[in-house]
Amino acid sequence: FFGGLQFQLEHHLFPRLPRCHLRGVSPVVQELCKKHDLPYRSLSWWEANVWTIRTLRNAAIQARDVTNPVLKNLLWEAVNTHG
Numbered sequence: 890f891f892g893g894l895q896f897q898l899e900h901h902l903f904p905r906l907p908r909c910h911l912r913g914v915s916p917v918v919q920e921l922c923k924k925h926d927l928p929y930r931s932l933s934w935w936e937a938n939v940w941t942i943r944t945l946r947n948a949a950i951q952a953r954d955v956t957n958p959v960l961k962n963l964l965w966e967a968v969n970t971h972g
Contacts, residue, residue, distance in 0.1 A: 894937035898929070 893900065896911035899918055906914065915931075922929040932940065951957060 894941060895932050895934050897937070 893908045893911055896908075896915055899906070899911045899914050900908075902918060903911075903914060919929050919931075921927075
């Protein structure tokens with residue numbers, strides 16, 4: 890279940906906030922972004938899931954392509970990503 894993808898920014902700002910409260914904090918985050926002239930990109934639940942499925946599909950297609958091998962360092966970087 891991928892519910893809440895439309896609140897990804899809020900989730901990363903408040904990682905311990907229960908998912909059921911992300912919708913409520915979203916307007917606060919939007920106002921804060923507006924106040925500081927920061928972009929706030931929001932997708933609907935449907936758009937977020939379509940984007941995720943498309944990304945996973947593209948990754949699977951690339952993984953099957955034997956003419957385009959994945960760099961060994963890419964896996965290492967992915968495992969050790971911070972942020």
